[in-house]
Amino acid sequence: MILRKHDRVLVQGITGKQGTFWTEKMQGYGTTIVGGVNPKKAGTVHCGVPVYGSAREAMTQGGFDHSVLFIPPLGVKAAALDAIEAGAKGLSILTEHIPVQDVMYVMAAARDSGARILGPNTAGQVTPGECFVGFMPAFNQAVFKTGRVGVVSRSGSLGVLVCLGLVQAGLGISAFIGIGGDPVIGTHTREAVEMLDRFEATDAVVIVGEIGGAMEEAAADYVADMEKPVAAFIAGAAAPAGKKMGHAGAIVSGGKGTYEAKRRALEEAGAVVLDTPAEIGAVVRSRLG
């Protein structure tokens, strides 16, 4: 489920400072924003779209497909459940530092409804030339030039760096999927790789991973059967064990989640794993032939 131009997007928390700033950016880029949510400002118009009291109301009044949440940590559970119960097909949860048990509660509800969740703690997703949700510099042509490479990343800033490297090498981006840096997230690396593999505009896939967890290893199982070439960079080779490196999910403990394990799994699956992101453009170019 790659986000497309025709997908109708709701912005929960549209009236806040970040909500407003990024709603205008999304609209300017081409995202179909159909409304926002703020229970205290229901009935008003903001950024040229109606503000609803809830996602349920937004669904019955005009309908939407995807919701992006600009909501503080302790408010996310209620807001996300509202969107899921309203029948959202997808949610992008940008917030960092949400209690993990709240996240698992939302994930359980999404599993029942079939909603696809991106994040939490994601910078969003970009379909260059069409639309984006979240806080990504989609409008920056040096980073998100339209092209044929799909990128999945746990980190927003590192994902931007990798896209930049691809564009500098004369390539372009078909879709960027930020899956988020939290330990418990809705869309795992493997699922995002599958989405890119099925997306006809994509000829090659880049995985931007991180130490901690086992998502890159799980993705390697899928990569082994792929025809499209795959390149990867895993951040955290130099990180000391046992320390949380900013992202709550980036911790190496008990010999699991190590850089070496991830690198080995991806290489055995046929992916090229890079020492530094600098070579990404050249490597993907050569793999594309």
Place this chain on the structure above:
Amino acid sequence: MNFEEQAAKPLLSKAGIAVPEGRLVTTAEAAGQAARELGSVVVKAQAPTGKRGKAGGVRPAGSPAEAQAAASDILGMEIAGHRIERLLVERRAEIEKEYYAAILNDPESRSPLVLFSAMGGMDVEEAASEAPEAMRRLAFDIRSGLTAAQTGALVADLLPETQTQAVAELLVKLARVYRESDAELIEINPLAVTRGGELLALDCKLVLDDSAVKRREELAATGSPERLSGLEARGQDLGIKYIELDGNVGVMANGAGLTMTTMDVVSHYGGRPANFMEIGGEAYTKATEALELVLAHPRVKSLVVNFCGAFARTDVMTEGVIRAWEALQPKVPVFFSVHGTGDQEARALLGERLGIEPFATMDEACRAAVEAARDAGGEAAG
């Protein structure tokens, strides 16, 4: 946030899970007195870490004199970097068998996971890797919690019939403690079966989700805050995640992934990072404070600034760095790489105010910083 055993066990007893009777003491005399009241005891070092037994921090004592002697040995010990200042003196149980029980957050299933093994005790991880089928796992729906029917089915073939029901109910109670304390992990190891056939939690490990501290203030007040270096504590006060490392190349980047990568690239070119620091997210407006923090590390010989803007605007961060640079006028050389949201403006700012041109790639900036640190000499770059 981690907890000492003495802080975690009251949560179990409140939920109806039996723990040995005990006294928390801070002197050897008080340990002796506790043994007079309790009889045969175990004297246990209190620190938010495992391996206390292997480090000699847990000792049985048959008499008040023995308890006092054990206590005076253990008090003041260093275990995994923690100085022991408190002891838990507990009535010693007659143990028949040791089980293992835990509930934790499971990224793979995106739900809580209950774990149970009939082979608990000191080497449970080794036992579980040798005989994986002995460690039972069940992911459950956090909305409905666990039922005794589920946990009973999970453990039935591992246990004598007389114990299945009691263990099943204990796991349900443990799941309730997990829920009510916003735990990332709650673990009972060992979970003892006494000679009388009762279940008794001999130890308890609790990790509270750091993101839930705000809504569990009462519980968090009994926890053990992470021990930080002076600089790390300053970072925490400023709302900046800063980890002090032993290298000499200062690293400043935005976002956890990019920061880790900057450290990786510094290492790749033969240098050693002096710090990890996260100023992504909401912290990106604090570049001035962040720079002061990085430069306060006495070993820093050069600095690499690597910004890649998505949510964070690179011009805002660069402006903060420039302001701090003008105020502090540091002697160390600095190497910039700036890309993404606001990079044109950031470039212009750097040229006008510092007369610096950012490098075209982060690899070049990192390599230059590593070379500068090496040239500066002083303490070995390692």
